[in-house]
Amino acid sequence: MTDLELQTLFDTFSAARVPGKQDFNASKMFSLLEDPFSIWCAFHAPAEEAVYETNRYENLKVRTDRSVRDEWIKQEFPGVIFISGTQETERFKNTLAAMAHGASAIANAVLWNLPQSVFGSANLLVKDESAPSLFGAYHYRIYQFKRAHDLKEHYSLQVCLLNLILGSIQQYIPSSARIFLKERKIDILYREHQDRLTRELEFWQRIRDGVAKPEAHKPPKAAAAPWRVFANKVVAQSKDLLMLPGLNTEMRQCLKINGMFNTDDVARAGLAKLQTILEEPHATNSYYNALAYLHKKPIVREVGHFPPPAKKYNLYFDFEATETFTKENKSFVYLIGIWDKEKDKYVSFIAKTPEEEIKIFEQFYDYIPDFSQTALYHWTDYEVRKMKKLAGSVPTDAAKLQALCSICFDLKVAVNQAFYLPAPSFSLKAAAPAFGFNWRQDDCGAMDSMVYFTNWLKTGNDELMQKVLMYNEDDCKAMLYLEEKLKQTEPFHVQEK
Numbered sequence: 357m358t359d360l361e362l363q364t365l366f367d368t369f370s371a372a373r374v375p376g377k378q379d380f381n382a383s384k385m386f387s388l389l390e391d392p393f394s395i396w397c398a399f400h401a402p403a404e405e406a407v408y409e410t411n412r413y414e415n416l417k418v419r420t421d422r423s424v425r426d427e428w429i430k431q432e433f434p435g436v437i438f439i440s441g442t443q444e445t446e447r448f449k450n451t452l453a454a455m456a457h458g459a460s461a462i463a464n465a466v467l468w469n470l471p472q473s474v475f476g477s478a479n480l481l482v483k484d485e486s487a488p489s490l491f492g493a494y495h496y497r498i499y500q501f502k503r504a505h506d507l508k509e510h511y512s513l514q515v516c517l518l519n520l521i522l523g524s525i526q527q528y529i530p531s532s533a534r535i536f537l538k539e540r541k542i543d544i545l546y547r548e549h550q551d552r553l554t555r556e557l558e559f560w561q562r563i564r565d566g567v568a569k570p571e572a573h574k575p576p577k578a579a580a581a582p583w584r585v586f587a588n589k590v591v592a593q594s595k596d597l598l599m600l601p602g603l604n605t606e607m608r609q610c611l612k613i614n615g616m617f618n619t620d621d622v623a624r625a626g627l628a629k630l631q632t633i634l635e636e637p638h639a640t641n642s643y644y645n646a647l648a649y650l651h652k653k654p655i656v657r658e659v660g661h662f663p664p665p666a667k668k669y670n671l672y673f674d675f676e677a678t679e680t681f682t683k684e685n686k687s688f689v690y691l692i693g694i695w696d697k698e699k700d701k702y703v704s705f706i707a708k709t710p711e712e713e714i715k716i717f718e719q720f721y722d723y724i725p726d727f728s729q730t731a732l733y734h735w736t737d738y739e740v741r742k743m744k745k746l747a748g749s750v751p752t753d754a755a756k757l758q759a760l761c762s763i764c765f766d767l768k769v770a771v772n773q774a775f776y777l778p779a780p781s782f783s784l785k786a787a788a789p790a791f792g793f794n795w796r797q798d799d800c801g802a803m804d805s806m807v808y809f810t811n812w813l814k815t816g817n818d819e820l821m822q823k824v825l826m827y828n829e830d831d832c833k834a835m836l837y838l839e840e841k842l843k844q845t846e847p848f849h850v851q852e853k
Contacts, residue, residue, distance in 0.1 A: 357456040357491060365490075366449055369525060371470040374445055380560050382476030382521075385514040387580065388560055392570035396563050397583035409581035413679070413803030416810065417503070425501045426463065429480055433461035436480075451481075455526065456491050458483065467521040474557070476518050489526035498522060498533040505538050513556060516549040571605065574598050574780040576789070591780075595619045599649065599780045600642050607634055611642075622646035644776040653848040655776040662774035663843050664765050668729035670697040673720075674831040675739050676824065679806050688713040689742060690809055691824065692720050695832035702829040706821075708813060714750050717743070721756040724763075732764045735784045735835055740764050767835050775842065788834040791841040795834070800827040 357365075375381070377398070380388075387395055397405075429436055437459045441447035447466040454462045462481040469475065480499040489495035500515045502508075515533040523529025532543040562568035572578040578587030578598070591598050595618035597608040614633050616622050622630065623646035630639040644655045676691040688710040694703040703723065705716035724730050734740070740761050747757035772782050779790035800808065805824045812820040 362449075362452055362456055365452055365525070369468045369470060370445070370448065373470060375468065375470065375475045378564065379470060379473045379475055380557065382474070382514045382517045385517065385556075386510040388556055389510050389513070391573065391580050392559070392563060393572040393587060394579040394583045395560065396569055397579060397586060399564050400566060400569075401583060401586055405586040406582040407585040409584065410799065411581065411803075412807035416807045417679075421501070421503045424503075425479060428501075429461070429463050433463075433480075433482070435459070436461040436463050438463045439465055452525070455481070455496060458492060458494060462496070467518060467525065469521045469524045472524070473561075474517060474521055476514075476521060478518050478522070481522070484530070487528060489528040491526060495526050495528045495530065496522060497530045499536065500533065501536045503538060507535065507537065507542055511535055512544050512549055513553055515544050516546050516553050517557075519544075519546050520553070571608075572596070572598060574601075574786070576785050595649065597622070600645050601779075601781050602638060602641055603634075607638060610634065619646040619649045623650040641776070645778075647848065648776045648778040651848045652778055653845060654778070654842060656847045657775055658773055660774075661770050663839065664733065664767065664770050665731065667731040668698075669725055670731050670733065671695070671724075672697065672733045672832045672835045673739065674734065674828055674835075675742060676802070676805055676809070676828055677742070678809065679803075686710045689716070689746075691828055692716050693825070693828035693832050694720075694723065695829065695836055697836060702825075702832065704825055704828065714746070714753055717746065717757060717760070718753065721760060724760075727759060727763055730763055732760065733767050733835055733839075734764060735766070735768045735831075737766060740766075767839060771838070771842065775847065784831065784834055784838075788838045791838060791845075793834050793837045793841075795827065795830045797823060797827060797830075800824070802827075 384395070426438070437454045439447050439450050439454065439462060441450055444466060447464075448468050451462060451465045451467065454465075460483050463479065465478045465481045467476055467478055478498045479501050481496040482499055483494050484497050485494045487495055498515060498518050500511070500518070502511055504511075512535070515535055519530055519533045529546060531547070532545050535542050535544055559568065563570065572587045572591050575588040575591055575598075577584060578591045590596075597603065597611055597616070597618065599619050600608075600622065603611075610633050611617075611622065614625075614629075616625055622642055625643075627640065627643045630643045633639065634642060644657070648655045672695040674693050675689045676693070677689045678687050688707065690707045690713070692705045695701075696703055705719040705723075707713045707716045724732075743757045743761050747754040747761075750757075768782055768784070771777070771787065777787055777790060779786045781787070800823045805827050808820040808824045811817070812824070
């Protein structure tokens, strides 16, 4: 292929421009399927409402995944060409040139079809001589790498879109593309996903053009950054039906058909009306949750579950665990944090390696002054499940871990059984703020803390660990705060049942 022919090919698929807001990036397939409201916001929300939040966990994951992937590619494809360039235009041109020259493999390839408003990046293009293409007696197939155990729907659609773009460029659409998961590889047949891909791209076009407006999610994560704050505000201020726990899209649509568009409408409709529209327990739950919003107070669901049984020593605890960023890494609990109610202080135990994990559980055990007079409070069964699993793998400490489990009390279960809350869910991050609790840091959540911990191990920078400890301490204190607020607040009693 001559330089002129290559330039013509570039001109055809670049349409004399670079990818922009009006084009769909294959990497956004997850957002299109799982968070389409954030896509709507990008086109139609006021630009000043965007709040950019650094996703440290995702950034670290991308970097480590790419490092592992590139090393594997170098080993398996010694003649591979890695596409480079400071600008996307240069990288697309370099990809086309590598394809025209018949490279055996092309890593980090850039693919555009801007006349069709689609583009993306392929982890690897592999030369295949089973059928010809525009470039000669060969064509290219896509290999995509995902650090996951299971195949997800957006993986398949993403790789099929890349396959379609590649097919348009080389004038031959491969019948399949290959996805490498953590422990297996799967060939994705293009024809099996073609119709679904067409429908999803049409949906994206309707969102872009203002024809479709998808639903947000429940706060506090009504949409992904940079639209999370905006979406949370819109959903809360409009008293959207999303604020009611337990309702799916179809249920909310049924309420709207019957003239109920927000939580106030549901509260004023009455339980009897709700029961003609929704099945139980959704009718009852929705009615009383809506009343809790209307009166800005918790509604008593059932007596006898709250307050929890206080002991002489009351400890509120929370775990932080690592993620497996590379094949060699092992996930482990690296931090056990405790808010000691009687001593009014925060206590923490830290493990630097998987081998030290069991030691911090031993320290946790030793901190208990008297098992018969101590209650361990947690939120969800995550911590208990972790300890039971560890007990199964470390027989020498099984008795201690089982003893810890025996005095645990799940506050989430107790609150859920006792109250309807003016909150969109019973997650701690939704329930505690409904009563005025705020985490002290905007830049440290559960996933961020993993990154801070990982970087602390590398650098020894104590400021990073202090951020992790502050986040964990707030998690522990949020449980006590919510418990005390529910004790102090006189619930709104409703006679109607």
